Structure formats: C-alpha cells, structure tokens
Amino acid sequence: MATLSRIRVHPVKALDPEEPETVRISEVGGLAGDRSYAIVDADGWYVNGKRTAAVHRLRSSVDLDAGVVELRVADGGSGAAPSETGQARFDLDDERGDLEAWLSDYFGFDVTVEAAPGGELA
Numbered sequence: 001m002a003t004l005s006r007i008r009v010h011p012v013k014a015l016d017p018e019e020p021e022t023v024r025i026s027e028v029g030g031l032a033g034d035r036s037y038a039i040v041d042a043d044g045w046y047v048n049g050k051r052t053a054a055v056h057r058l059r060s061s062v063d064l065d066a067g068v069v070e071l072r073v074a075d076g077g078s079g080a081a082p083s084e085t086g087q088a089r090f091d092l093d094d095e096r097g098d099l100e101a102w103l104s105d106y107f108g109f110d111v112t113v114e115a116a117p118g119g120e121l122a
Contacts, residue, residue, distance in 0.1 A: 009034035011062035
C-alpha cells in the first residue's frame with residue numbers, strides 16, 4: 001500500500017515550497033494553497049528559474065492563512081534587494097505594490113504578482 005509521508009505546496013509559483021501537515025483538495029481539483037500567486041513579467045510570462053536565474057537565490061516563506069510572504073536573498077544580499085539586509089516582509093493583499101517594487105528591484109525588470117483565480121495557477 002502506498003503511503004504519503006510528506007507533501008509540499010508552492011504558494012508563490014517558482015519560490016520555495018511550504019510543507020503543511022495537511023492539505024485539502026481545492027474546488028478546481030488541485031492542492032489548496034499551491035501556486036496561489038505567481039510573479040509575472042511585463043510580457044505576461046511567469047518569472048521562474050528556467051528563464052531567470054536570480055530566482056534560485058531568493059528564499060521565501062509564505063503564510064497563506066496570514067496572507068504574508070517573507071523574502072530574503074540567499075547569499076546575504078547580493079543583487080539589488082532594496083533593504084540593507086536583503087530581507088523583506090509583505091502582506092500579499094495590502095502591500096502588493098510594495099512587494100512588486102521589491103521584486104522588480106531584485107530582478108532588475110518590472111514584475112507583477114498575480115493571484116490565481118480559484119487559488120491555483122495553471
């Protein structure tokens with residue numbers, strides 16, 4: 001018999017996974033909280049590690065219940081992270097503009113953060 005010992009969801013597409021103890025199946029058939037948000041460039045393309053190497057240096061922690069994302073640059077601040085420490089915390093709804101500005105500065109090009117309709121991106 002197969003056993004599930006660990007499950008991971010990526011609340012923000014391309015960023016670090018979270019390992020919740022339990023996950024429900026969403027209305028659209030995926031894992032609730034998985035890819036609830038995505039970083040998108042000005043051309044409408046997802047920002048991911050295949051196209052943007054800087055994604056790999058970005059560490060994240062997302063609490064979807066609280067609606068908060070914490071970001072830091074893995075190597076201690078290289079890149080264009082706007083804070084002295086290369087760390088930041090944002091409310092995903094109330095501070096979306098600030099989050100987008102931080103990420104745009106970090107990546108060096110304009111991005112938006114999109115919420116997935118129904119909580120999951122295709």
